[in-house]
Amino acid sequence: MTLLDVCRALLRDPARLIESAEDPQRFAEIASRLTAAILLSAGILGAVVGTYRGGSQVIFAALKMPLLVLVPLIVVLPAMGPLYRLADVPVSSRRLAAAGLASAARTSILAAAAGPVLWLLYSVELDYHLSIVLLAALLILTGLPGLAVLRLASPSRPLGPIVASAALMGLVLSQTGWLLRPFVVRPTAEITVLRPVEGDILSALGTSAMSSVGIYPDEFKLEPRGALGKSRDR
């Protein structure tokens, strides 16, 4: 089964692909192809995002984007099996891993397919904030068909474990994105691979939400230890 065969099956009939991954020999083949599809397509999307700033940011973003897709999967996959078993739904670990990889790969491929549109918009010197909103919208839009594949982890498709898994993945995805930033760099800003670790996604969202309504903290900076930093110091 070539990479193209797996990608075609993933887009047209993901249920059949995941079912066939229950066979141990097919699983290894399918898992490796899906991982390759994620690395390639997320890399392409990253390169497109990097073009907003240009230069070495194209390479940096292309290297970081696959991590943004794969890290949440690696972190959340161990919790998914117990979540299904809590709901009395038997699920094989191979099928679960295949569904997780297929979900991430489908999102990446669809996002990469939308890359030319994103590049076109970025090429007309779009506002920085609007460019970030566009990227987020693209990821949400392509993430939904990806999440739909996660439902195929079990033939009975129970809602509880799927919602819980998606919530965990959303949290880890947000924090991973925060850690691996910047993806979109202001045209005037200095290019850097990673920014120093400061705070967390919740403290960043809190600061942004307050400043968007015109309320600025005394010292306009993120709480260095994160949203719960102060309470932990007590």
Added chain:
Amino acid sequence: MDTLAPTHATRKPLDLGELRSLAVATTGFAALGLVAGLGSDDPASTIPAALLVDVGALALTAPALLVLHQYLGLEASPADLASAMGTAYVRAGNLALGLTPFLLFFSATSGLAAGLFALLLAVVGGSALIVAAKGMVAAHDDRTRLGVLKLRGLLLTWCGLTVLIGLRIGLSTLGGV
């Protein structure tokens, strides 16, 4: 129901598979506590936190449940109830083990670990209660109105008591996280 009749639960020696499941579940609770304390001055001090809160609450209230169950003359045997609790313990422990990488990720990269740990303890403890309650309901064949009412009342009381005791232990324990 003849209270002197032998219970219908099958008695069998604990096999290695069950012991292994219990050991894995206990490891899960300990691991979740350990990663919650990552980066604190004394990370080892949080290892028993999850065990104390979730398992402690179950262990402290289980005898009361067994006693009241027999007192109310409900049908299932104590062994069936213990089996339901064992299943709940194993599933909750497995969930705790599965959530360990998730908490480790946030412990290592953010200051959210303490809040998330408390939330995960509530989720893991709540799921243990639900699994145990479902197992206990399944162990009862008595579908009379009074029997169902008694069982529901007993389970609701037990769940409420377990939550309150879990919260009380949590307040004492999580101050150190």
